[in-house]
Amino acid sequence: MVKTAKKNKIHEQLTPKTVVIKIAKWFLILFFGIYTLFPLVWLFVTSLKTNAEYFDNPFSLPAVIQFQxxxxxxxxxxxxxxxxxxxxxxxxxxxxxxxxxxxxxxxxxxxxxxxxxxxxxxxxxxxxxxxxxxxxxxxxxxxxxxxxxxxxxxxxxxxxxxxxxxxxxxxxxxxxxxxxxxxxxxxxxxxxxxxxxxxxxxxxxxxxxxxxxxxxxxxxxxxxxxxxxxxxxxxxxxxxxxxxxxxxxxxxxxxxxxxxxxxxxxxxxxxxxxxxxxxxxxxxxxxxx
CATH class of the missing domain: 1.10.3720.10 (MetI-like)
Incomplete structure (x- = not known):
């Protein structure tokens, strides 16, 4: 009985509707997470570059980290x-x-x-x-x-x-x-x-x-x-x-x-x-x- 209940529960969770809802939920979470964190990460990475590298390509990684x-x-x-x-x-x-x-x-x-x-x-x-x-x-x-x-x-x-x-x-x-x-x-x-x-x-x-x-x-x-x-x-x-x-x-x-x-x-x-x-x-x- 317990195994049957578990199988039914798993089957209910894997319906097309629940799968679409989960995908949409995680897509929104990842989207807003990236939307929030990307400016901070970009700001930190850019602060380790030279001005020449910044003007050449604002989204590139620093060739040499500039803690100066x-x-x-x-x-x-x-x-x-x-x-x-x-x-x-x-x-x-x-x-x-x-x-x-x-x-x-x-x-x-x-x-x-x-x-x-x-x-x-x-x-x-x-x-x-x-x-x-x-x-x-x-x-x-x-x-x-x-x-x-x-x-x-x-x-x-x-x-x-x-x-x-x-x-x-x-x-x-x-x-x-x-x-x-x-x-x-x-x-x-x-x-x-x-x-x-x-x-x-x-x-x-x-x-x-x-x-x-x-x-x-x-x-x-x-x-x-x-x-x-x-x-x-x-x-x-x-x-x-x-x-x-x-x-x-x-x-x-x-x-x-x-x-x-x-x-x-x-x-x-x-x-x-x-x-x-x-x-x-x-x-x-x-x-x-």
Whole structure:
């Protein structure tokens, strides 16, 4: 009986319809996989070529691997300092953003007061506002505050513009967090700050990590406001450094591509480290029950 059931199952799986579906499924997976990975592979291979090889045939392999392009990327554009600037800006802005989003989400989720949903709607509406439309107001504000050409301006700005998305993500996890756990902690004598710091934050860390990852990637890859609010080499970020390989007459493409590879490595590493939390966070926030 068991063998017959297995044969019937195999026979059902090998019907023409299922075969066509499987072929189509794997074709789509391979197509989108190649579509996604090919630009990255091409970028890395091109960063190991000479400019002459690049202009002769952009899709050829390098005759001799040119690791000197990466040395040039650091020496010509001072990428080391810019990487440190990007790391400090992204980490500090992400920390401020997540703490503010966690407190705002907790208040909106747990307390009952007039205008609660209106406040949340205002936060959510911020996701739809194009950031480039606010360049003049932001520039005026930081100019009058005396924060132009300062990394603090980027830290404050990035922490603020990421709040709508972070609050939108974290609030969903706060809503699904059981109130009974907080009530039990309250009965045991745990105060407000103790409940928030020792219970709520650790048990909603999946949502916090999800929001923090998106916030960090946004800060790391942001170009427009980094170019608008900073001017001296000491305050430039890695995204601005990529421009240094282009001038009025020539462009060192291979060194620029090497700088781009260096710039995207932290994003890839960050996603690889937290991909499980990101995926589980997005799927957990998508289903309520």
């Amino acid at each position: 392009n990466y040395v040039n990327a650091f020496s010509q554009a001072n990428l080391g300092r810019m990487i440190i600037n990007s790391i400090t800006v992204s980490v500090i802005a992400t920390f401020i953003n997540i703490m503010a989003a966690a407190m705002a989400s907790y208040a909106i989720s747990r307390f009952q007061f007039k205008g609660k949903e209106a406040i949340f709607a205002m936060f959510s509406a911020g996701v739809m506002v194009p950031l480039n439309a606010l360049m003049v107001p932001y520039f005026t504000i930081f100019s009058r505050a005396g924060l132009l050409d300062s990394l603090n301006s980027l830290r404050i700005l990035y922490a603020a513009i990421g709040l709508p998305m972070s609050v939108f993500i974290v609030r969903g996890f706060m809503d699904s967090f059981p109130r009974e756990i907080e009530e039990a902690a309250y009965v045991d004598g745990c105060g407000f700050y103790g409940r928030f710091l020792r219970i709520v934050l650790p048990l909603t860390k999946t949502g916090l990590v999800t929001a923090a990852t998106f916030q960090f990637l946004t800060c790391w890859n942001e170009f427009v406001y980094a170019n608008l609010l900073t001017s001296s080499p000491a305050t430039k970020t890695i995204q601005i450094g990529i421009r240094y390989f282009t001038n009025q007459f020539t462009t060192d493409y291979v060194s620029m591509y090497a700088a781009i590879v260096i710039a995207i490595i932290p994003s890839i590493i960050g996603y690889m480290l937290f991909q499980e939390q990101i995926i589980s966070g997005l799927t957990s926030g998508a289903v309520k029950g």
